[in-house]
Amino acid sequence: VNLRRGYQKKEKEYTQAWSVSNEPLCKLCQKPCKGNNAKEPEYFEDLFCDLACYEDYRTRASSRFIRQELFQIEHGICTNCKLDCHQLATRLRPLPLERRREYVNKVAPELFARKNLLETLVNDPTEGNAWHADHIIPVFRGGGECRLENMRTLCVACHADVTAAQCVERRLIRSKARKQLKDTLNELRNNPNQTNLLADNRKETDCSEEEEEEDELLVEVPGSSYSIDQKISPAS
Ligand SMILES: [Zn+2]
Ligand SMILES: [Zn+2]
Structure with missing residues (x-):
């Protein structure tokens, strides 16, 4: 999927899994996303089933990043x-x-x-x-x-x-x-x-x-x- 992250104007490519029944799956927990924008995601947040998963994903991503930098x-x-x-x-x-x-x-x-x-x-x-x-x-x-x-x-x-x-x-x-x-x-x-x-x-x-x-x-x-x-x- 191509979408905008936050306020960035540039489009970036992300991968998101879809189920066989053609439902987009949360990038973190792999449960179906039921949000309004789920099928046609506009923002990065839309790739997650809820805001908690989105926040969790970001925290994990940033701690991975910190470890790499620290290393x-x-x-x-x-x-x-x-x-x-x-x-x-x-x-x-x-x-x-x-x-x-x-x-x-x-x-x-x-x-x-x-x-x-x-x-x-x-x-x-x-x-x-x-x-x-x-x-x-x-x-x-x-x-x-x-x-x-x-x-x-x-x-x-x-x-x-x-x-x-x-x-x-x-x-x-x-x-x-x-x-x-x-x-x-x-x-x-x-x-x-x-x-x-x-x-x-x-x-x-x-x-x-x-x-x-x-x-x-x-x-x-x-x-x-x-x-x-x-x-x-x-x-x-
Ligand atoms: Zn989720
Ligand atoms: Zn020690």
């Missing part, structure tokens, strides 16, 4: 422990399974110690199972943009360490926020002038309802780059 600069060498992950994956591929474990034990004991990462890598020695593109400033501290300056190569073991450390930090931030919210609510309740700001029914609110409200405010955002990328080409 050009850092060549798959972990910026933390200096493990050459590209070489590791390349050397593992021709080896039989048992020899792969031995090899990892020899050149990357830290990785060998993490059994789940080890098994993933030895069963499928791809670059993506050896190193990840990591956000230097993490997403939750505002480093969501996948700009190359904010990315670094980390071996899967170092990446797991960094992610674990960030989890602790995030939990700390959350519990601080929770405490602050509690204090604010208590203050409002204890101050008669300001209590009016809260609706009358707030006075009867019991603890369980209060908990619920807090959880709502502090709910985790599901679309963090960790959750998306882990599936296809890890880049977070």
Whole structure:
């Protein structure tokens, strides 16, 4: 199909699968596209069954791109422990399974110690199972943009360490926020002038309802780059 992408004037060619019953299929999930423009797509978005698939596709495409760019600069060498992950994956591929474990034990004991990462890598020695593109400033501290300056190569073991450390930090931030919210609510309740700001029914609110409200405010955002990328080409 020939179509325009976004506001570009030039037409570009894209491939899209069609079913035997002559229905266009989503470029990501391969389900039939039911949109108004599906049969005569005008924009790139029209090649997807819905906007969620389109966004997902774009995120994956850009994380692939980031990995490629990063590889050009850092060549798959972990910026933390200096493990050459590209070489590791390349050397593992021709080896039989048992020899792969031995090899990892020899050149990357830290990785060998993490059994789940080890098994993933030895069963499928791809670059993506050896190193990840990591956000230097993490997403939750505002480093969501996948700009190359904010990315670094980390071996899967170092990446797991960094992610674990960030989890602790995030939990700390959350519990601080929770405490602050509690204090604010208590203050409002204890101050008669300001209590009016809260609706009358707030006075009867019991603890369980209060908990619920807090959880709502502090709910985790599901679309963090960790959750998306882990599936296809890890880049977070
Ligand atoms: Zn889809
Ligand atoms: Zn490392």
